[in-house]
Amino acid sequence: MGDFLTVERKGRIAILRMNKPESMNAIGTHEDCEDICSTLQALQDDRSVSCLILTGSGKAFSAGGNLKVARALLDVEIPAIAAVNGHAVGLGADLACLCDIRIAAKSALFACSFIKVGIVPGDGGAWALQQVLGYAKAAELFFTGDRFDADTAKELGLVSQVVEDDQLMDAAIAMAERIVCNPPRALRLTKRLLREAQHSRMSDILELSAAYQAIVHETADNREAINAFVEKRPPVFTGE
Numbered sequence: 001m002g003d004f005l006t007v008e009r010k011g012r013i014a015i016l017r018m019n020k021p022e023s024m025n026a027i028g029t030h031e032d033c034e035d036i037c038s039t040l041q042a043l044q045d046d047r048s049v050s051c052l053i054l055t056g057s058g059k060a061f062s063a064g065g066n067l068k069v070a071r072a073l074l075d076v077e078i079p080a081i082a083a084v085n086g087h088a089v090g091l092g093a094d095l096a097c098l099c100d101i102r103i104a105a106k107s108a109l110f111a112c113s114f115i116k117v118g119i120v121p122g123d124g125g126a127w128a129l130q131q132v133l134g135y136a137k138a139a140e141l142f143f144t145g146d147r148f149d150a151d152t153a154k155e156l157g158l159v160s161q162v163v164e165d166d167q168l169m170d171a172a173i174a175m176a177e178r179i180v181c182n183p184p185r186a187l188r189l190t191k192r193l194l195r196e197a198q199h200s201r202m203s204d205i206l207e208l209s210a211a212y213q214a215i216v217h218e219t220a221d222n223r224e225a226i227n228a229f230v231e232k233r234p235p236v237f238t239g240e
Contacts, residue, residue, distance in 0.1 A: 003019065003035070004018060004019060004020060004027070004031070004032040004035040004036065005017065005018060005019065005035050005036055005039050006019050007039060007043075010173065010176075011180065012048060012049060012050040012051065012180040012184070013049075013050070013051050013052075013053065013173065013176045013177070013180055014043050014049050014051070014052050014053070014078075015052075015053045015055070015169075015173075016039065016052060016053065016054045016055070017055050017056065017057055018054075018055070018056045018057065018061075018062055019057050020032070020057075021056075021057045021058025021059070021060065022058075023063070024056075024058070024059070024060035024062070024063035024064075024086075024087060024089075024092075025056040025057065025058070025060050025061065025062040025063065025092070026062065026063045026064035026091075026092075027062065027064055027069055027091070028064065033068050033069050036069050036072060036073075037068060037069065037072040040072045040073065040076050041072070043076070043078060044076050044077060044078065047184060047239050048184075048239070049078055050078065050079070050179065050180040050182075050184045050187055051078060051079045051080070051081065051176040051179045051180050051187075052076070052078050052079070052080040052081065052099075053080075053081045053082075053083050053169075053172045053173070053176055054073075054080060054081070054082050054083065054095070054099055055082070055083035055084075055085050055168075055169070055172070056085050056086060058086070059085075059086040059087065059107075060085075060086040060087040060088075060089075060092070061082070061083075061084045061085055061086055061087060061088040061092055061095075061096065061108065062087075062088060062089075062091070062092030062095055063087055063089045063090065063091075063092050064089075064090055064091040064092060069095070069123075070091075070094060070095065070098055070123040070124045070125075070128075071124070073095060073098045073099070074098050074124065074128075074195075077188040077191050077192050078187075078188065078191070079100050079101075079179050079187055079191055080098075080099040080100050080101075081099060081100070081101045081102070081103065081172050081175055081176055082095070082096040082099035082101070082102040082103070083103055083105075083168050083169060083171075083172035084096055084102060084103065084104040084105060084108045084110075084150075084159065084168075085105050085107075085108065085165070085168055086105065086107060086108055086109070087108070087109050088108060088109070088110050088111075089109070089110070089111045089113055089147075090111065090112070090113050090114055090121075091123050091125070093110050093111065093112050093125070093129075094112075094121065094123050094124065094125030094128050094129065096110075096158075097125065097128040097129050097131070097132050097158075098124070098128050100191065100194075101160060101175060102153075102158060102159040102160060103159060103160065103161045103162075103163065103168065103171050103172050103175065104150040104153055104154070104159040104161070104162050104163075104168075105150065105162075105163065105164070105165040105168040106150055106151075106162060106163065106164055106165055107150070107165050108149070108150040108153070108159075108162075109147055109148075109149060109150075110147065110148050110149075110150075110152075110153050110158065111145060111146065111147040111148070112125065112129065112138075112141040112142050112145065113145040113147070114142065114145070115142065115143065115144075115145040116145040121142060125142075126138075126142070129141065129142070131198060132157065132158060133156055133157060133158060137156060150162045161175075181237075182237070183216070183219065183221035183222070183224075183225065183237045183239070184221070184237065184239040185215075185216060185219055185221065185239060186216045186219075186221065186222075189212045189215065189216060192212075193205070193208060193209060193212055196208060219240060220238060220240040221235075221237045221238065221239065221240060224236060224237060224238075225237075
C-alpha cells in the first residue's frame with residue numbers, strides 16, 4: 001500500500017481517505033494510481049468488508065483521477081459510498097459518480113469541467129454521469145463546465161443527502177451501517193446485478209437474477225434470515 005490512501009476499518013466498513021490535500025487529492029502519479037487499485041483489489045478479496053466509504057482530506061474530495069482508477073472503482077463489487085467533503089471537480093466528480101451512493105458536505109463544490117481546459121471526459125465520466133442524471137443533464141454539465149454547489153447537486157439527483165460539514169462522516173457511516181447489517185454475499189451479488197442491469201436486456205437480467213438467487217438460497221445467511229424472521233429476533237450474518 002502506498003501513501004495516497006489511508007484505510008480505516010469500522011467492523012465491516014472500510015473508510016478510504018485520499019490523503020494528498022496539497023494537490024486537492026488529485027490522482028496524479030502512477031504510484032497514486034497503483035495504490036488505489038491495489039487497495040481496492042485487497043478489499044474486494046476481503047470477505048469481511050461489506051461497504052466502502054471514499055472521501056478526501058483537506059478542502060477537496062478530489063480534483064482528478066485517471067482511467068485505471070475509474071475502472072477499478074467501477075469493478076469493485078462492494079457497495080461504495082462517496083462522502084464528498086469538498087471540491088469534486090473534473091475526474092473527481094466522475095469518481096463520485098462511480099460510487100453507488102453519494103453524500104455531500106454543505107461546502108462541497110462540483111464541476112464536470114474538462115471542456116474548460118480543452119479536453120474531453122476521458123475517464124468514463126461520459127458514461128457514469130449519464131447513468132446518474134440521464135443524457136440531457138449530463139450533456140449540459142459537460143458542455144458548459146459549470147460549477148454547482150451541494151444543494152444543486154441534490155436537486156439534480158447527483159447526491160442523496162447534503163449535511164453540515166462536521167456531520168459528513170457520521171452521515172456516511174450511518175448509511176454504511178444500514179448496508180452492512182445485511183448478508184455480505186447477497187450484498188455483493190446485488191451490486192453485481194445492478195451493474196449488469198445498466199447495459200443488459202430484461203430477459204438477460206431475469207436469467208442472471210435466477211442464477212444469483214440459486215446461489216444465495218444455498219447460503220447459511222439465507223437460512224439465518226428466515227430463522228430470525230420466524231423467531232422474531234435480529235439476524236446474525238456470517239457471510240457463509
